[in-house]
Amino acid sequence: xQLKRITLLVAASALALTACTGNTPQxxxxxxxGGAKVANDEPGDKVVIGFSAPAADHGWMAxxxxxxxxxxxxxxxxxxxxxxxxxxxxxxxxxxxxxINDKVDAIVLLPFDGAxxxxxxxxxxxxxxxxxxxDRQFDSPFAARSTxxxxxxxxxxxxxxxxCERLKDKPNAVVAEIAGIDSLPLTQDRSKxxxxxxxxxxxxxGNRVAAEFTxxxxxxxxANLLQAAPKIDALWNHDDDQGVGVTAAIKNSGRSExxxxxxxxxxxxxxxxxxxxxxHKATVIYPSxxxxxxxxxxxxxxQNKSLGDLVEVEIPRQVQLYAPVVxxxxxxxxxxxxxxx
Amino acid sequence: MSEDTAxxxxxxxxxxxxxxxSGISALLGSPAGRNTGLVVALVLLCLxxxxxxxxxxxxxxxxxxxxxxxxxxxVVSVGMTFVITGGGIDLSVGAIVALSSVWATTLATQGIAxxxxxxxxxxxxxxVGGACGxxxxxxxxxxxxxxFIATLASLAAARGLAEIISNRKTQIxxxxxxxxxxxxxxxxxxxxVVIFALVAAGGWVLLNRTTFGRRxxxxxxxxxxxxxxxxxxxxxxxxxxxxxxxCCGLAAVMLIARTTTGSATHGGLYELDAIAAVVxxxxxxxxxxxTIAGTVFGVLIFTTLSNVFTLNNLSISAQAxxxxxxxVVAVLLQQRLARRSGA
Numbered sequence: 173x174q175l176k177r178i179t180l181l182v183a184a185s186a187l188a189l190t191a192c193t194g195n196t197p198q199x200x201x202x203x204x205x206g207g208a209k210v211a212n213d214e215p216g217d218k219v220v221i222g223f224s225a226p227a228a229d230h231g232w233m234a235x236x237x238x239x240x241x242x243x244x245x246x247x248x249x250x251x252x253x254x255x256x257x258x259x260x261x262x263x264x265x266x267x268x269x270x271x272i273n274d275k276v277d278a279i280v281l282l283p284f285d286g287a288x289x290x291x292x293x294x295x296x297x298x299x300x301x302x303x304x305x306x307d308r309q310f311d312s313p314f315a316a317r318s319t320x321x322x323x324x325x326x327x328x329x330x331x332x333x334x335x336c337e338r339l340k341d342k343p344n345a346v347v348a349e350i351a352g353i354d355s356l357p358l359t360q361d362r363s364k365x366x367x368x369x370x371x372x373x374x375x376x377x378g379n380r381v382a383a384e385f386t387x388x389x390x391x392x393x394x395a396n397l398l399q400a401a402p403k404i405d406a407l408w409n410h411d412d413d414q415g416v417g418v419t420a421a422i423k424n425s426g427r428s429e430x431x432x433x434x435x436x437x438x439x440x441x442x443x444x445x446x447x448x449x450x451x452h453k454a455t456v457i458y459p460s461x462x463x464x465x466x467x468x469x470x471x472x473x474x475q476n477k478s479l480g481d482l483v484e485v486e487i488p489r490q491v492q493l494y495a496p497v498v499x500x501x502x503x504x505x506x507x508x509x510x511x512x513x
Numbered sequence: 514m515s516e517d518t519a520x521x522x523x524x525x526x527x528x529x530x531x532x533x534x535s536g537i538s539a540l541l542g543s544p545a546g547r548n549t550g551l552v553v554a555l556v557l558l559c560l561x562x563x564x565x566x567x568x569x570x571x572x573x574x575x576x577x578x579x580x581x582x583x584x585x586x587x588v589v590s591v592g593m594t595f596v597i598t599g600g601g602i603d604l605s606v607g608a609i610v611a612l613s614s615v616w617a618t619t620l621a622t623q624g625i626a627x628x629x630x631x632x633x634x635x636x637x638x639x640x641v642g643g644a645c646g647x648x649x650x651x652x653x654x655x656x657x658x659x660x661f662i663a664t665l666a667s668l669a670a671a672r673g674l675a676e677i678i679s680n681r682k683t684q685i686x687x688x689x690x691x692x693x694x695x696x697x698x699x700x701x702x703x704x705x706v707v708i709f710a711l712v713a714a715g716g717w718v719l720l721n722r723t724t725f726g727r728r729x730x731x732x733x734x735x736x737x738x739x740x741x742x743x744x745x746x747x748x749x750x751x752x753x754x755x756x757x758x759x760c761c762g763l764a765a766v767m768l769i770a771r772t773t774t775g776s777a778t779h780g781g782l783y784e785l786d787a788i789a790a791v792v793x794x795x796x797x798x799x800x801x802x803x804t805i806a807g808t809v810f811g812v813l814i815f816t817t818l819s820n821v822f823t824l825n826n827l828s829i830s831a832q833a834x835x836x837x838x839x840x841v842v843a844v845l846l847q848q849r850l851a852r853r854s855g856a
Contacts, residue, residue: 254826259778259781260781260782261779262586263819265771266816269581270575270578270823273575274569285774286683288772288773291773357683
């Protein structure tokens with residue numbers, strides 16, 4: 173019986189594969205999240221999914237929860253329980269404990285601090301609950317069935333490579349960087365990727381400051397940076413939410429000698445890139461649809477389905493999303509999945 | 514609220530002379546009565562939980578979840594009760610928790626712990642917390658810095674120091690004995706909850722049954738009178754803040770056990786949670802009157818509220834509004850009672 177079911181699933185995946193190859197990229201861009209309709213979307217057993225993420229104190233984080241809710245709403249067989257975000261690890265742990273007590277089928281967890289939520293995630297896995305880890309990684313491989321990640325290091329590389337392309341004729345160019353919360357490994361990865369990509373063309377980061385992903389902190393950090401660096405050629409700002417503040421500070425200073433690259437990929441930055449009416453000439457994407465992908469993976473894992481376009485019958489251990497550079501030329505492709513900050 | 518400053522000796526006898534106003538207000542005015550109010554509030558919350566979430570709320574595992582959540586902030590709140598009763602305030606508790614958690618989990622500390630015994634980490638956290646409290650107390654008592662300002666400075670400094678020591682990274686604990694001990698249960702009750710219970714019981718005895726406790730009421734109620742009565746007010750103030758610092762160190766140990774990490778981001782806004790719990794518990798912010806039982810109920814009310822909201826899929830934002838409303842109602846009630854007993 174089980175074998176028959178799997179055979180059916182493989183056949184279904186194969187069908188989906190052929191269906192997908194026939195798709196043009198344009199036809200995917202219409203709806204939030206892109207992914208094409210496949211046989212996997214057929215309703216299956218009921219899946220109760222618990223969802224917990226940090227406080228929605230910036231647009232990207234708010235978009236994570238919104239996209240997850242929206243995705244769950246598309247499936248009649250998914251019941252999503254969302255506990256609202258908190259930055260207190262103690263409280264987030266108790267939220268996950270509540271999910272365990274409730275015996276949910278799966279937990280999609282974007283931890284405030286991956287290491288701090290690892291023990292409770294292990295507990296959930298031991299209780300037989302499928303845990304999908306999103307964005308900030310646990311420190312034990314046993315704590316999650318599958319992990320959805322953005323590419324922080326890749327963001328830095330993408331941004332650095334783009335800066336290199338534009339400044340290749342200026343060997344003494346001044347490159348500045350406004351990082352996010354410095355204590356997070358993701359910030360360290362972004363900066364590492366950026367520095368390494370820059371060193372490929374003989375540039376380095378001249379001025380670096382850190383903000384906290386919020387508009388207010390971005391304004392403060394940028395104002396300090398602009399004071400410290402009288403002349404800049406390129407500026408990479410890790411995060412488009414704090415970028416609202418950064419842009420405000422740049423406008424206040426009246427400076428326009430440099431171009432700016434954003435991070436994460438908010439809708440307002442993309443609109444600015446499209447209209448070409450501000451300091452942003454590009455941004456690198458850190459998908460805000462990771463939570464939504466986590467919901468999909470959780471549903472597939474609990475229903476024993478495979479991931480549409482792959483041959484493998486189990487869902488992958490880890491899915492890492494790409495960090496493309498968005499410029500005026502390709503902005504239309506990414507705008508539909510961008511988040512509002 | 515200042516009318517209540519003379520209530521020091523009255524505190525001990527207040528429950529005895531039954532002021533014959535209306536029966537209910539007299540009952541509410543007595544210490545036992547104030548706790549009755551809190552018990553009623555907690556029972557109402559629990560009823561709300563049972564009605565809206567049924568078996569999911571009234572479940573042993575769920576109750577333990579609430580208690581584990583309450584334990585960490587509960588220990589801090591018990592310490593905070595002493596400082597507020599003694600007429601002070603401490604805004605730096607969250608930062609002290611963070612600093613203690615970081616210091617107790619550095620590679621060096623963990624190395625020593627692995628070579629000798631995991632208890633080293635506990636002592637380190639207690640030592641760091643106690644030292645921070647000592648500095649706060651000394652600044653306030655001998656440096657004559659207003660408590661609000663002195664601890665505001667500590668808030669910034671301690672968290673900054675925690676960031677420097679941890680290099681803003683999360684430090685993962687790799688000391689098997691430590692995690693094994695704190696993960697265990699005693700007769701089905703998690704160790705963290707047992708610690709909270711012991712701290713609360715110890716705090717109650719210390720505040721209500723010892724000279725130290727009586728001095729705390731005296732210092733908080735009227736420092737000048739306490740000084741004239743022969744109490745070394747400054748030394749006592751230092752002791753109160755050190756006690757709170759020790760509680761923060763212990764809370765850090767509990768948080769390390771719960772998260773298996775030390776981090777400069779731990780304990781965010783604990784000062785507000787602790788002060789809120791103490792105030793709705795019936796301890797006067799102006800000092801001179803304090804109750805450990807009330808504080809424990811205060812903590813339980815807030816954590817149960819959070820649990821009921823979680824079970825019902827309600828937003829944290831709405832929860833924050835409810836929390837604010839509870840604080841305002843509690844304080845308004847308190848002021849009425851204070852005015853009545855002061856008259």
